[in-house]
Amino acid sequence: MTVLVRSGVGPLCALARAAIPSIWRGNYFSSGNEPAENNPVTPMLRHLIYKIKSTGPITVAEYMKEVLTNPAKGYYVYRDMLGEQGDFITSPEISQIFGELLGIWFISEWMATGKSTAFQLVELGPGRGTLVGDILRVFTQLGSVLKNCDISVHLVEVSQKLSEIQALTLTEEKVPLERNAGSPVYMKGVTKSGIPISWYRHLHDVPKGYSFYLAHEFFDVLPVHKFQKTPQGWREVFIDIDPQISDKLRFVLAPSATPAEAFIQHDETRDHVEVCPDAGVIIEELSQRIALTGGAALVADYGHDGTKTDTFRGFCGHKLHDVLIAPGTADLTADVDFSYLRRMAQGKVASLGPIKQHTFLKNMGIDVRLKVLLDKSNEPSVRQQLLQGYDMLMNPKKMGERFNFFALLPHERLQGGRHQRNARQSKPFASLVAGFSELAWQ
Ligand code: SAH
Numbered sequence: 375m376t377v378l379v380r381s382g383v384g385p386l387c388a389l390a391r392a393a394i395p396s397i398w399r400g401n402y403f404s405s406g407n408e409p410a411e412n413n414p415v416t417p418m419l420r421h422l423i424y425k426i427k428s429t430g431p432i433t434v435a436e437y438m439k440e441v442l443t444n445p446a447k448g449y450y451v452y453r454d455m456l457g458e459q460g461d462f463i464t465s466p467e468i469s470q471i472f473g474e475l476l477g478i479w480f481i482s483e484w485m486a487t488g489k490s491t492a493f494q495l496v497e498l499g500p501g502r503g504t505l506v507g508d509i510l511r512v513f514t515q516l517g518s519v520l521k522n523c524d525i526s527v528h529l530v531e532v533s534q535k536l537s538e539i540q541a542l543t544l545t546e547e548k549v550p551l552e553r554n555a556g557s558p559v560y561m562k563g564v565t566k567s568g569i570p571i572s573w574y575r576h577l578h579d580v581p582k583g584y585s586f587y588l589a590h591e592f593f594d595v596l597p598v599h600k601f602q603k604t605p606q607g608w609r610e611v612f613i614d615i616d617p618q619i620s621d622k623l624r625f626v627l628a629p630s631a632t633p634a635e636a637f638i639q640h641d642e643t644r645d646h647v648e649v650c651p652d653a654g655v656i657i658e659e660l661s662q663r664i665a666l667t668g669g670a671a672l673v674a675d676y677g678h679d680g681t682k683t684d685t686f687r688g689f690c691g692h693k694l695h696d697v698l699i700a701p702g703t704a705d706l707t708a709d710v711d712f713s714y715l716r717r718m719a720q721g722k723v724a725s726l727g728p729i730k731q732h733t734f735l736k737n738m739g740i741d742v743r744l745k746v747l748l749d750k751s752n753e754p755s756v757r758q759q760l761l762q763g764y765d766m767l768m769n770p771k772k773m774g775e776r777f778n779f780f781a782l783l784p785h786e787r788l789q790g791g792r793h794q795r796n797a798r799q800s801k802p803f804a805s806l807v808a809g810f811s812e813l814a815w816q
Contacts, residue, residue, distance in 0.1 A: 415621045418447045418702030422623065423615055431612035431626060433634065434686060435597035435651075438708075441701045442595055443532050449702050450533045450595070456501050461705050462689045464591050465674075465731075465773060466505035469763030471747070473508020475738040476672065480509065480586045481516055482808040483670045484523070487787060492524035493669065494585040498577065498656070499592035500529045503540030506588075510544070514567045527571040528580045537561060537573050544571060577659055587660055587671035587782075593715070594675050596652040598686060598708040599634040602627060603645040608635045613698065623698040639680075646683035648708050654718045657782070661722035664782055671782040677710030679728065685709035712780055724788045726781045726810045732774030734809045735767060779809060 418441055425440070426432060432440075442449050455461045465472040484493060497506050506527060513520055527544070531537045537560075541551055544565050551563040558579035562572045574580055600611040610632040616622040637649035660671045678685075688695035690704035697706055712728040719725045744764050751757055768774045787807070806814065 413622060413699050414703075416700050416702045418444070418449075419621060419623070419700065421447060422613075422701060423621065426613070426615050431614040433632070434600045434611055434613065435634070437613045437701075438595075438597035438686075438706050441706055442597075447702055448532075449705060450536070452533075452535050454502065454535060454539060455705060458692075461691055463692070464501060465767055465777070466508060466590065467502070468766050468773075469760070470508050471740060471743050471760075471763065472735070472767060473505045474512050474743060475735055475740060476505065476588065476590075477509035477512030478738060478813065479672060479809055480588075480670075481512070481519065482813060483586065483783075485519075486805050486807075487668060487670075487784075489523070490584050490668070491522065492526075492584065494526050494528050494581070494583055496528040496530065496577075496580055496585050496587045498530045498587070498589040499595070500531055500540050501536060501591070503529075503543040505590055506540075507543050509588075510565060510567055510569065513569075525569050527565060527569055528585075529571065529573050530575070530577050530580065531573055532575055540573075577656060582663055582667060584667050585663065585669040587664075587669065589656075589671070590674045592675070593650070593653050593656075593673060593710045594677070594707045595705070596650050596656075598648040598650045599632075599637070600684070600686060601635065601638060601647050601649070607631060608638055610634060623701075625698070644681075644683050648682075648684070648686060648711070650708070650711065650714065653710065653715060657715050657718040658722075660782055661719045664784055665722045668784055670784075670787070673710075673715065673780045673782075674731070674734075674777060675710045675780075676776045677712050677728065677778055680711055680713030682709055682711075710778075712778060715780060719782050723782045724785050726783065726788075726807055728778030728780045729810060730770075730775050731777035731779065732768045732770060734779040737809050737812050739813050740764070740768065781807065781810065783807065 421444070422432070422437070422440060440448070443451065445451060449455070457463055457467055480495065484490065495506070495509065500506055506529070510527070513525065529537070529540060531540065541547065541561060541563060545551065545563040546566055547563070548566070549564045551561055553561050558574055558576070559572050560575065562570070565571050601608045602611060603609075604627070608631065610628045612626050612628055613623050614626045616624040634649060634651065637651055637654070638647055663669070664671060686697060686706070686708045688697040688699075688704040688706050690700075695704040697704075716725050744760060747760055748757055751760070766772050806812075808814070
């Protein structure tokens with residue numbers, strides 16, 4: 375499979391880092407020397423130009439938010455961008471084993487925390503629904519283990535197009551879906567295996583209750599603010615219209631301090647940083663929920679531990695794409711700062727990770743699962759696909775080292791305290807957390 379996964383960081387970032395100016399409306403960074411035919415005036419570009427003309431330059435965060443999730447024209451709202459025909463490919467789309475191992479992770483956590491009589495599986499940004507579909511297949515296969523547990527599925531998705539694809543994948547629409555665009559629960563149905571499933575636009579609308587949360591390649595699409603250190607202090611990067619070339623955007627630097635500077639650490643040593651307040655809000659919400667009702671959250675994404683500088687980039691047709699060119703036609707993304715996620719969880723819940731994808735999947739038993747599937751298949755093309763998928767997920771040069779796993783857990787889970795709320799058996803929690811150490815069934 376010759377695909378470029380979205381985690382690639384290429385020359386574009388080096389260019390952006392070198393070229394951002396230190397003077398507002400003086401020397402400025404143009405996003406590149408693209409010829410006019412490569413910079414089509416998309417409906418999103420027109421919209422942004424009107425917006426900037428009327429209210430002034432916008433932050434990179436506002437740009438990302440508009441380009442990706444504007445309800446009328448956003449990149450994510452009306453298209454299926456995943457897979458080989460799309461702009462990028464993700465682990466669950468590469469191999470069924472990925473979702474299966476995550477399914478095992480949730481069951482392992484459910485068992486380790488006392489086998490509650492019910493839980494919600496909540497996924498943020500479910501893409502095509504492939505990942506949750508693979509997880510639910512594992513739940514069905516391990517039905518004897520989960521037989522007395524009431525499970526419901528809750529998907530947080532802003533994309534109309536992708537939610538329709540998820541509904542088709544997960545429910546086959548055997549039972550008609552209930553739709554109510556005006557309600558926080560905009561769609562409801564029943565999965566192929568008979569589990570109630572609901573769709574929301576925001577995490578805060580998902581009922582509070584014992585839940586397992588999953589966010590795979592979700593945090594990287596949340597809007598980031600970009601900053602550069604100058605002799606006058608931190609200055610935020612904005613996006614403005616290029617006065618030299620009509621219908622072209624450029625980066626500029628704010629002339630004075632801006633409010634998002636509050637998200638930069640006082641002892642920050644980098645000279646360029648990206649901060650993502652929305653990620654902090656979501657981690658806080660997840661932490662409060664887990665501290666209150668139990669459960670766990672598993673976050674998997676590409677990212678760093680507070681070390682990288684310029685990672686904001688675009689992807690179109692599996693290639694790096696200039697972020698300011700033809701907005702609305704390419705994915706925009708930035709590496710997740712796991713040190714920030716950890717800080718936002720601190721004091722409320724325990725966190726584990728980030729650890730590399732190849733370590734996590736190895737600990738979850740990927741080699742055993744691959745062998746079972748290979749032994750079951752005589753079809754050379756299926757065997758080849760399984761092996762190629764394994765290589766893509768595990769190879770350190772591909773996704774193995776670029777992707778990280780990070781978990782939020784109630785403090786009692788790691789301290790061996792007793793969980794009073796949802797556990798049928800009140801047994802101590804303390805056992806190793808699968809993935810972060812080798813999977814061991816209790
Ligand atoms: N998890 C999937 C898809 C990743 S792409 C996979 O790994 O294959 C990012 C997903 O997040 C898409 O489903 C997109 O529509 C959704 N998304 C993007 N911004 C969002 C937001 N602000 N709130 C909820 N979902 C969002």
